[in-house]
Amino acid sequence: MRTAAIEYSPLEPFAKPAKPGQRPPRVFGAPSRYVQGAGVVDDAGHYLSRLGFRRSAVLASPRSFGAEADRVVASMGRAGLSVEPLSFGGECSLQAIEGHARTLQCAAKPVDGVVAVGGGKVVDAGRALAHRLGVPVAVIPSLASNDAPCAAVSVIYTPEGATADAEIYDENPVLVLVDTAIIAAADRRYLVAGMGDAMATWYEARATAATPGGVSVFGGRPTLAATALAQLCAATLYRDGADALDALGRAEISDALENVVEANTLLSGLGYESGGIAAAHAVAQGFTLIERVHNNCLHGEMVAMGVLAQLLLEGDLAEAEKAAGFFAAVGLPVRLANIGIDPDNGQELGVVVAGAMAFPFLCNMPDPVTPERLLAAILAADELGARIV
Numbered sequence: 001m002r003t004a005a006i007e008y009s010p011l012e013p014f015a016k017p018a019k020p021g022q023r024p025p026r027v028f029g030a031p032s033r034y035v036q037g038a039g040v041v042d043d044a045g046h047y048l049s050r051l052g053f054r055r056s057a058v059l060a061s062p063r064s065f066g067a068e069a070d071r072v073v074a075s076m077g078r079a080g081l082s083v084e085p086l087s088f089g090g091e092c093s094l095q096a097i098e099g100h101a102r103t104l105q106c107a108a109k110p111v112d113g114v115v116a117v118g119g120g121k122v123v124d125a126g127r128a129l130a131h132r133l134g135v136p137v138a139v140i141p142s143l144a145s146n147d148a149p150c151a152a153v154s155v156i157y158t159p160e161g162a163t164a165d166a167e168i169y170d171e172n173p174v175l176v177l178v179d180t181a182i183i184a185a186a187d188r189r190y191l192v193a194g195m196g197d198a199m200a201t202w203y204e205a206r207a208t209a210a211t212p213g214g215v216s217v218f219g220g221r222p223t224l225a226a227t228a229l230a231q232l233c234a235a236t237l238y239r240d241g242a243d244a245l246d247a248l249g250r251a252e253i254s255d256a257l258e259n260v261v262e263a264n265t266l267l268s269g270l271g272y273e274s275g276g277i278a279a280a281h282a283v284a285q286g287f288t289l290i291e292r293v294h295n296n297c298l299h300g301e302m303v304a305m306g307v308l309a310q311l312l313l314e315g316d317l318a319e320a321e322k323a324a325g326f327f328a329a330v331g332l333p334v335r336l337a338n339i340g341i342d343p344d345n346g347q348e349l350g351v352v353v354a355g356a357m358a359f360p361f362l363c364n365m366p367d368p369v370t371p372e373r374l375l376a377a378i379l380a381a382d383e384l385g386a387r388i389v
């Protein structure tokens with residue numbers, strides 16, 4: 001069982017703290033450019049060149065250097081860009097990040113950018129590396145399993161893989177390049193998990209906007225723009241989620257699939273970061289403290305159960321039933337057993353609730369959350385799931 005709760009960056013939030021009696025300012029952050037389409041990795045060099053990258057470190061796993069990262073490097077070569085390949089060892093730890101930073105700082109020629117190609121940990125490590133080098137980062141995700149690519153946040157792990165910290169930077173990636181064909185070729189479980197993470201975005205943004213002191217990870221009030229993007233994110237998933245999975249089954253890159261990839265990556269990324277997170281991610285954070293769950297479940301799968309718990313905490317049974325019906329239809333968890341938790345194991349649920357209560361953005365919920373109310377909501381989510389499936 002894990003005990004380390006996530007802690008937020010020693011870096012100050014972007015927004016200046018509000019003066020007494022005043023509200024925090026509205027803050028909206030985003031990548032400079034977002035490009036999505038089938039085959040776009042083969043144009044990575046074109047886009048990087050347009051954004052001023054000339055000599056860049058490309059961070060990717062050894063597997064990826066035999067696949068999509070190799071296509072990125074080849075495209076950069078065609079565009080006349082220099083590449084410093086960096087092999088990602090599998091863990092986004094401070095040791096690994098600072099090791100790569102030292103290597104690049106000691107190199108004869110400095111790099112002017114970092115290109116991170118791969119899954120969530122590579123992307124987080126690339127952002128952390130670019131921050132230490134003081135250069136921009138471009139993100140080329142190989143999965144649409146979560147909404148991290150567009151953000152200015154990296155989760156840092158211990159070398160053993162436990163969550164250690166999160167860092168919040170003052171710049172978002174300058175480029176997020178999403179190749180829909182690569183996303184579609186991955187295991188469908190990743191796209192489905194991304195829908196769980198993305199569905200939380202609207203409900204958490206809605207709660208944050210409705211809470212007078214609610215703030216986003218920038219420390220600012222949500223803008224109308226972020227809240228609207230979050231709402232569009234959920235509406236897109238409800239409309240296109242099932243059709244996107246049908247298209248995946250036919251190996252067809254349909255408009256529905258493009259829409260869901262955009263919802264999981266861009267709409268959810270902007271909606272969560274500038275719109276605010278709340279109880280759904282708090283509950284998901286609590287689940288990660290159970291090592292078995294942390295090791296076997298994807299982030300979005302835990303967040304899906306968190307969405308149901310948040311909606312029941314808010315007393316919004318109609319929306320909870322709608323979300324649970326969607327989750328069951330696309331194959332996301334709706335029961336605690338689906339993520340490996342026994343609802344009768346009070347000791348484990350106590351750990352989950354304590355972890356969730358320590359989550360800094362739980363204060364974005366309109367009504368005060370107590371451990372008792374949170375536990376009741378988690379158990380009610382499980383009971384709702386039992387009625388749905």
Ligand SMILES: [Zn+2]
Nearest residue numbers: 146147197303
């Ligand atoms: Zn998330």
